[in-house]
Amino acid sequence: MNTNVNHETPLQSETPSSLKTACIAFCQKTIRQIQKVKNALLADYARMMHGQEQAVRLALNEAEALAWETDFPHLVFPDLAVEKVEALAKWRGRQQAIQSTRPEWGFAS
DSSP: OOOOOOOOOOHHHHHHHHHHHHHOOOHHHHHHHHHHHHHHHHHHHHHHHHHHHHHHHHHHHHHHHHHHHHSSSHHHHHHHHHHHHHHHHHHHHHHHHHHHHOOOOOEEE
């Protein structure tokens, strides 16, 4: 009884080259998805926070870096990005409140 049974799973039957190609394609797709969301958020928040475009960009970059530390960066990034930019907006609001209530320091002549 000589039966030739193939016990390989579909993943095992793939050549290393095709697996590598699939992984690269997935990573490139993920990068494009994150960049698309990042650009949309940057455009939206930059309009809301005039003069703070660079700070918004830095907040989005930080969110992206944190997202890449997870197993699902394309799923985690949007929430992290919103959280980071909202924290930036709160900080900016506190700074404006402090500056508007701060007494002017002057010296008598």
